[in-house]
Amino acid sequence: MTLDWNVVWQHRGQLAAGTGTTVLLTIATMAIAVPCGMVVAALRLYAWAPVRAAATAYVELFRNLPLILVVFWAFYVLPIWTGLGLSPLATGLAALALNVTAYNAETFRAGLNSIRRGQVEAAMALGMSRAQALRRVIIPQALRRVLPVLASTWVSLFKDTSLVSVIAVSELAYVAMQVRAQTFRVLEMLTAMAAIYWLLGYPQAKLADWIQRRYAVSE
Amino acid sequence: MDFSVITDHWQFLASGVLVTLALSVASGASSIAAGFVVALARMHGPRWLRPVLVLYIDSMRAIPVLVVLVWTFFALPIVAGITMAPFFAALIGLTVHLAAYAAEIFRAGIESVRPGQTRAALALGMSRAEILRRIVLPQAVVRMLPAFGSFLSVTIKDTAIASVIAVPELMRQSETVQGQTFQPIEVYTFAMLLYFLLLFPVTRGVDLVYRRVAHLGRS
Amino acid sequence: MTSATVERAKGAGAKIIRYRGVIKRFGSFTALNGVDLDVHAGEVVCLIGPSGSGKSTLLRCTNGLETIEGGDIEFEGALLPKDDRALRAVRTRMGMVFQSFELFPHLTAQQNVAEGPRTVQKVGQAEADRRASAMLAKVGLADKAPNFPSALSGGQQQRVAIARALAMEPDVMLFDEPTSALDPETIGEVLNVMKALAEEGMTMVVVTHEMTFARRVGDWVAVFDAGRIVEQGPPAQIFEAPTTERTRDFLSHLGWSG
Numbered sequence: 001m002t003l004d005w006n007v008v009w010q011h012r013g014q015l016a017a018g019t020g021t022t023v024l025l026t027i028a029t030m031a032i033a034v035p036c037g038m039v040v041a042a043l044r045l046y047a048w049a050p051v052r053a054a055a056t057a058y059v060e061l062f063r064n065l066p067l068i069l070v071v072f073w074a075f076y077v078l079p080i081w082t083g084l085g086l087s088p089l090a091t092g093l094a095a096l097a098l099n100v101t102a103y104n105a106e107t108f109r110a111g112l113n114s115i116r117r118g119q120v121e122a123a124m125a126l127g128m129s130r131a132q133a134l135r136r137v138i139i140p141q142a143l144r145r146v147l148p149v150l151a152s153t154w155v156s157l158f159k160d161t162s163l164v165s166v167i168a169v170s171e172l173a174y175v176a177m178q179v180r181a182q183t184f185r186v187l188e189m190l191t192a193m194a195a196i197y198w199l200l201g202y203p204q205a206k207l208a209d210w211i212q213r214r215y216a217v218s219e
Numbered sequence: 220m221d222f223s224v225i226t227d228h229w230q231f232l233a234s235g236v237l238v239t240l241a242l243s244v245a246s247g248a249s250s251i252a253a254g255f256v257v258a259l260a261r262m263h264g265p266r267w268l269r270p271v272l273v274l275y276i277d278s279m280r281a282i283p284v285l286v287v288l289v290w291t292f293f294a295l296p297i298v299a300g301i302t303m304a305p306f307f308a309a310l311i312g313l314t315v316h317l318a319a320y321a322a323e324i325f326r327a328g329i330e331s332v333r334p335g336q337t338r339a340a341l342a343l344g345m346s347r348a349e350i351l352r353r354i355v356l357p358q359a360v361v362r363m364l365p366a367f368g369s370f371l372s373v374t375i376k377d378t379a380i381a382s383v384i385a386v387p388e389l390m391r392q393s394e395t396v397q398g399q400t401f402q403p404i405e406v407y408t409f410a411m412l413l414y415f416l417l418l419f420p421v422t423r424g425v426d427l428v429y430r431r432v433a434h435l436g437r438s
Numbered sequence: 439m440t441s442a443t444v445e446r447a448k449g450a451g452a453k454i455i456r457y458r459g460v461i462k463r464f465g466s467f468t469a470l471n472g473v474d475l476d477v478h479a480g481e482v483v484c485l486i487g488p489s490g491s492g493k494s495t496l497l498r499c500t501n502g503l504e505t506i507e508g509g510d511i512e513f514e515g516a517l518l519p520k521d522d523r524a525l526r527a528v529r530t531r532m533g534m535v536f537q538s539f540e541l542f543p544h545l546t547a548q549q550n551v552a553e554g555p556r557t558v559q560k561v562g563q564a565e566a567d568r569r570a571s572a573m574l575a576k577v578g579l580a581d582k583a584p585n586f587p588s589a590l591s592g593g594q595q596q597r598v599a600i601a602r603a604l605a606m607e608p609d610v611m612l613f614d615e616p617t618s619a620l621d622p623e624t625i626g627e628v629l630n631v632m633k634a635l636a637e638e639g640m641t642m643v644v645v646t647h648e649m650t651f652a653r654r655v656g657d658w659v660a661v662f663d664a665g666r667i668v669e670q671g672p673p674a675q676i677f678e679a680p681t682t683e684r685t686r687d688f689l690s691h692l693g694w695s696g
Contacts, residue, residue: 064372064418065411066379069390073411076403121503122540122599126554126606127530129522136557140544159283166383173285180293190294194286201281 037104254321368425593624
C-alpha cells in the first residue's frame with residue numbers, strides 16, 4: 001500500500017471551494033432558520049388554534065424525519081410544487097432550512113416558556129400590554145437562554161451540510177469524494193476530508209462550549 | 220400520484236424497515252455500552268487517559284456521521300487489510316460516532332446528582348463503587364431518560380445515512396425502488412411516513428416514561 | 439360581621455377600593471366565597487389568615503391578574519374594567535409588590551424602576567430616570583442604582599421592587615406577602631420602608647404574616663379563612679379582643695400573645 005498525500009495538496013483549490021460552500025450553506029441556513037424559527041415559535045404559542053396546530057405539526061414532522069430523507073424528498077418534490085427549476089444547492093438549502101427551522105422553533109418556544117410566570121405578572125402589574133411584556137421583559141431574558149442552544153444547533157448544522165452531498169451539491173464531502181473517485185486515492189482523500197471537518201468543527205464545538213458556560217442560566 | 224408502486228414493492232421496503240430496526244437497536248446498544256465505559260474511564264480512570272477521551276468525544280462533535288461511515292467502509296479496510304460488509308461497517312461507524320454522545324449524556328447525568336447525596340452515602344460508610352451503583356446511578360438514570368430519548372431518535376435517523384454505504388436499510392431500499400419505477404414522490408413520501416411512525420412514538424414514549432418516574436430522580 | 443359601633447380610624451376618607459360579594463373559583467375549588475371589604479383613602483388594610491384562605495387571591499383580583507366569577511370590585515368609584523386597554527390604565531394607578539420580588543434580571547435597579555414610567559406611562563427617558571433616582575433614594579438604595587438584581591440581597595431587591603411600584607405614582611399599593619421570602623435580618627428594612635410609606639398617607643392593602651406590623655402599622659385588619667372574611671376590625675380589636683373563635687384559633691396557632 002503506497003500512499004500519496006500529495007493528491008490532497010494538488011486538489012486544494014477544489015477542496016477549498018467545497019469548504020467555502022459548506023460554510024456558505026451553514027450561514028445561509030441559519031440566516032433563514034433563526035427568524036423563521038422565531039415566527040413558528042410565536043405561532044405555536046400565541047396564534048389561534050388551527051394555526052397553532054399547524055405550526056406544531058410542522059415542528060413535530062421535521063423533528064421526526066431523517067434529514068437525508070428530507071434532502072432527497074425536497075430534490076424530487078420541490079421542483080414540482082414550486083414549478084421552479086431549483087439548483088441542487090438551492091434544494092439542499094431549502095431542506096436544511098426546513099429542518100433547522102423546526103429545531104429552532106422548539107428552542108425558542110422552550111426559551112420563552114422557561115421565563116417564570118411571575119415576571120409576566122410583574123410586567124402586567126405595571127400596566128404593560130402583552131406585547132410590551134414580551135418585548136421588554138420576556139424576550140431579552142429568553143435570548144440568553146436560547147443562545148447556547150443555537151450555538152449547539154449551529155455545530156450540528158455544520159456537520160449536517162455533508163448530507164446534501166447526496167444530491168450532488170459541491171460542498172466539502174461531495175468534492176472530496178469526487179476527487180477520490182477521480183484519483184482512486186481513497187484513504188488519502190477520505191482522511192483529508194475527515195481532517196478538514198475536524199479542523200473546522202473542533203474550534204466551533206469549543207466555542208459553543210464557551211457560550212454554554214458564559215450564558216448558562218441557573219435557576 | 221400512483222401509490223400502487225408501494226403495494227407492488229412492499230416486501231422490499233419492509234425488509235428495509237427490518238434492517239433499519241436491526242441497525243438502530245444494535246448500534247444503539249453498543250454505543251450506549253461503549254459510551255458508559257468511556258464516561259466511567261473519563262471520570263475514574265487514569266489521568267493520562269482523560270485528555271485522550273475528551274479529544275475523542277470532541278472530535279465526534281466536529282466530524283459528520285457521513286464522513287465517519289464512509290471512512291469506516293472505504294478507508295479502514297485499506298488500513299487494516301480486512302474486508303467489511305456494509306452492515307458491519309455501519310455498525311462500527313455508528314457506534315464510534317454515537318458512543319461519544321452517549322458518554323456525554325452519562326457524564327452530565329452522573330454529575331447532576333447532588334454531591335450531598337454522595338456525602339451522605341459516604342457518611343454511612345459506603346464504598347465509592349457502592350455509592351455509584353446504589354445511590355448515584357439510579358438517580359442519574361432517571362435524569363438521563365429524556366436525553367436518551369433524543370439519543371434513540373438520533374440513532375434511528377443516523378441509520379438512514381448508512382444508505383450511502385449501501386446498507387439495505389429503508390432509505391437505501393427506497394432509493395432503489397424509486398430508481399427503478401421513477402416514482403420518487405410516492406416512494407419517498409411513504410418512506411417519510413414510515414420513519415415518522417417509527418420516530419414519533421420513541422420520543423413520545425420516553426416523555427411518558429420520564430414523567431412517571433421523574434420524582435425518583437429528584438434530590 | 440363587625441359591630442356597627444366599632445370605630446374606623448380612617449373611615450371618613452373616600453373609598454378607594456370596594457369589594458362586594460367577591461367570588462373566585464379555580465375549577466371546582468372556590469378560593470373566594472363572598473368577600474365584602476372597603477379600603478379607604480390613606481388606610482393601611484392588612485389581610486391575615488392561614489395559607490390558602492384567599493388573601494393573595496383577593497389581591498390578585500384587585501388589579502385584574504385574576505378575573506372574578508361573582509360580585510364586584512370597585513376602584514375609585516368605578517367597576518374594574520374588562521377591556522384590556524382600560525384595565526392596563528387602572529393597573530398604572532395601583533402598585534403591586536410580589537412575594538418573589540420579580541425584578542427584571544436583565545435590567546439594573548435604576549432601569550427596573552424607570553421601566554414602568556418609560557414604557558407604560560411614556561413620560562420620556564429623562565423624567566423616568568428622575569423618578570427612578572428619587573424612588574431609589576426614598577427606599578434607601580440610591581447607591582445601588584447601577585447594580586443588577588443578582589448583586590442585591592433579598593431585602594434590597596424587595597425595596598427596589600417597592601420603588602419600581604412607587605415610580606408609577608399609584609393611588610394604592612398592593613403588597614402580596616412582601617417579606618415571606620426574606621431572611622429574618624432583612625425583613626426589618628422592608629417593613630420600615632412600608633411603615634414610612636404608611637406614615638406619608640399611602641393607601642395600602644397588605645397580605646402579611648407579620649403580625650407585629652399589622653398590629654402597629656395597620657389601620658384595619660381582615661381575617662380570612664376558607665375564602666371568607668371571618669372578622670374585620672381595628673388592630674386593637676383583632677389582636678387583643680377578637681370576637682370569633684376562628685380568629686382566636688388562628689392567632690393562638692401563631693403563638694401570638696399580644
